[in-house]
Amino acid sequence: MKISIGNDHAGTEYKELLQTELENWGHSVINHGTNSEDSVDYPDFVHPVADDVESKKADFGIIICGSGNGANMTANKHQGVRSALCWNVEIAKLARSHNDANILSIPARFVDKDLALEMMSAFLNTKFEGGRHQRRIDKIPAKKSC
Template identity: 75%
Template sequence: MKISIGNDHAGTEYKFAITEYLKAQGHEVINHGTDSEDSVDYPDFVHPVARDVVSEDVDYGIIVCGSGNGANMTANKHQGVRSALCWNKEITQLAREHNDANILSIPARYTSKHQVLEMVQVFLDTAFDGGRHIRRVGKIDPK
């Protein structure tokens, strides 16, 4: 799989861990995040991930900021993005199964590195259930 990742200064450590984890599994990672812990503005690193997902240049996106909220809000401004703010693997699984989430938004300040790697694996391994959820997901992006 090809995965686009973006982060602000609060997510740098987790971005490195996620990238290493994904590459070890043979995935290609496109890094749009900062590699520094110096303060930056998360939209500058999230918009490129959202564009990658919308253009289908990648299979999925992963974004990381302190609370996950700002990054999530930014990503969801792009039509066709269904970014889900997740803080455990159960929420992550439901975001994929029920909402066909295509971007995982991670709150670095409220999760452990172990939790995050579990969430990433669940996100990539879980398929969209379809069925009754197709109609609902179709209503997220009004035409």
């Protein structure tokens, strides 16, 4: 698989760890994150990940910032992106199986690195169940005004 990854300064260490693990698992990684802990603006690193997922240049995306919220909100501005802010393995599995999430948002200041790795594995290895969940996914795009 091809995974696009992006992070702000709060997620640099996490990004490096996750990228190494992804490559060890045989995945190709597109790195849009900062490689520094100097303060940056998360949208500058999240939009390119969402663009990759939206355009199908990447199969999945992983975004990392301090709370995970700003990155998640930014990614979800893109049509066809379903980014999920996850803080445990069960949420990561449900995001995939029930919501067909295609971007995992990790809150670096609230989960440890081992948990981040476990969530990433669960997210990438869980299949979307379809069925009644697909009907709900189909209702997510914003309705157009009259």
